[in-house]
Amino acid sequence: MQDEAFFDETEQLEEASSAPTDTAARKRAWRLRINYRFIVQHTPYILFLSGLALVYIANIHYTEKKIWDINRLDKEIRELKWDYISRKSDLMYNSKMSEVSDKVSGQGLKPLNTPPQKIEVEKK
Missing domain, CATH: 1.20.5 (Single alpha-helices involved in coiled-coils or other helix-helix interfaces)
Known part of the structure; x- marks a missing residue:
């Protein structure tokens, strides 16, 4: 059991030591995939969102x-x-009435003291 645990740990260490070069390659591949493939595949969707x-x-x-x-x-x-x-x-x-009488008093007009009279014309 202990031997198996030791071998598992050494395998993990070896994978960890080779991981930085492998990770860098994966990142580059991922960037290329995002840059070209992603844009080409999702161009209609990107254009739709831009239009919206x-x-x-x-x-x-x-x-x-x-x-x-x-x-x-x-x-x-x-x-x-x-x-x-x-x-x-x-x-x-x-x-x-008072304002109108003041304005026309200069023209010689003054308010009536008697009510107006009705004129009747006979028809022939």
Whole structure:
């Protein structure tokens, strides 16, 4: 038993001593296999993933552009809404009876003290 264990250990040591040269050769073979064979075999898959990445990037750019447009339009709507409210407020103020009478008093017009009269025309 002990002899078998001794022989197993010596075999492992011999394999370990020859392993660095064998490992280097395996690494080189692996690199070559990755470089050429892997790329050639997986070219369609790599192209598909590249296409998906391009579509993903384009989609992100398109979405960001739409968000910028939405924000710009939202700001413009708020500005137009405030402009509408301010113009409406000015119109309401300027259409008051006192404001109208002040503006036309320079032209010789003055407010009526008597109510308007209805004119009736007889049909013949």
